[in-house]
Amino acid sequence: MKLNHIKYKQRNITIWNEVAPRYHKRWASINQGPFQSTSKLIQLLDINKGDKVLDLACGTGVVTKKIRQKVGRSGYVLGGDTSVTAIKIAKKWNGSQSNLGFVNIDAENFNFSKPFDIITCQYALFFFPNAQKALKNIKKNLKKTGKIGITVHGAAKKVPFFSSILDAVTELIPDYFPPGSPDLDRFGTKSSLKGEVRKAGFSKITVKNFIFKFNPGTFEDYWRNYLRYVAKPLKEKLDALDRSKKKKLKNAVRENVKPYTLKNKTIEFPWEVLILTAKN
Numbered sequence: 001m002k003l004n005h006i007k008y009k010q011r012n013i014t015i016w017n018e019v020a021p022r023y024h025k026r027w028a029s030i031n032q033g034p035f036q037s038t039s040k041l042i043q044l045l046d047i048n049k050g051d052k053v054l055d056l057a058c059g060t061g062v063v064t065k066k067i068r069q070k071v072g073r074s075g076y077v078l079g080g081d082t083s084v085t086a087i088k089i090a091k092k093w094n095g096s097q098s099n100l101g102f103v104n105i106d107a108e109n110f111n112f113s114k115p116f117d118i119i120t121c122q123y124a125l126f127f128f129p130n131a132q133k134a135l136k137n138i139k140k141n142l143k144k145t146g147k148i149g150i151t152v153h154g155a156a157k158k159v160p161f162f163s164s165i166l167d168a169v170t171e172l173i174p175d176y177f178p179p180g181s182p183d184l185d186r187f188g189t190k191s192s193l194k195g196e197v198r199k200a201g202f203s204k205i206t207v208k209n210f211i212f213k214f215n216p217g218t219f220e221d222y223w224r225n226y227l228r229y230v231a232k233p234l235k236e237k238l239d240a241l242d243r244s245k246k247k248k249l250k251n252a253v254r255e256n257v258k259p260y261t262l263k264n265k266t267i268e269f270p271w272e273v274l275i276l277t278a279k280n
């Protein structure tokens with residue numbers, strides 16, 4: 001089925017507006033699990049004082065905040081995201097600073113009059129229905145000498161935090177995600193990520209992989225928190241399951257997490273993250 005990009009993006013905006021406060025609290029503001037990537041990304045990019053940086057799909061500003069400290073007063077960092085709520089949180093969390101700003105922009109359509117030294121994008125490329133368009137747009141808004149840093153999750157099997165639940169859910173609810181939605185896993189290998197970025201015309205592409213660990217507590221904690229943090233349209237689908245299907249689902253997830261369950265009954269998931277750097 002052909003995906004309607006406008007509808008997909010609209011749905012994503014609604015979801016992120018709803019989820020942003022919970023996302024910020026549980027993930028972005030905490031340097032744990034996959035979010036250890038933020039400092040790795042900053043290190044790999046070698047950001048200098050005076051650099052002008054765009055942090056694309058900045059969400060609540062976790063990467064933006066770290067970049068601001070690097071560019072100093074002579075530099076500047078702009079965070080851009082389609083979610084109004086995420087931007088509001090980012091502004092509040094970062095406070096008012098002379099070398100920092102936040103704007104509502106769509107990765108596939110923004111255009112600035114002055115190009116940037118660096119453009120970063122953490123955990124968002126896979127949300128852009130036309131990632132190629134976004135990458136070409138990034139290239140256009142980058143100085144000739146500019147560089148990019150893109151962070152994505154590894155493939156499903158390498159991120160059992162997601163797959164332990166999603167494998168079981170999508171078997172019971174095949175339309176859990178709207179049919180035709182882009183595969184969120186499609187840049188989860190070094191070659192697929194590199195290939196997409198190369199296609200957009202970037203050079204000197206390097207992809208490094210990291211395996212972080214994340215402990216979501218016991219199985220009951222993991223399950224309860226999923227239901228608590230999941231976006232409304234998905235929660236509604238889970239709530240619509242009858243009792244026996246709910247039970248079946250929970251048992252299937254319980255089975256899936258067994259390989260990651262420690263003696264003390266808590267779960268320890270490996271979490272693969274890929275970080276790409278490239279030059280214009």
Ligand SMILES: C[S@@+](CC[C@H](N)C(=O)[O-])C[C@H]1O[C@@H](n2cnc3c(N)ncnc32)[C@H](O)[C@@H]1O
Nearest residue numbers: 016057058059081082083106107122123124127
């Ligand atoms: C997982 S969050 C990542 C946020 C932030 N980079 C971080 O590391 O915490 C994904 C973000 O992508 C944003 N997003 C999704 N589609 C977008 C688009 N087309 N243009 C700009 N931002 C988009 C969402 O609103 C959300 O804030």
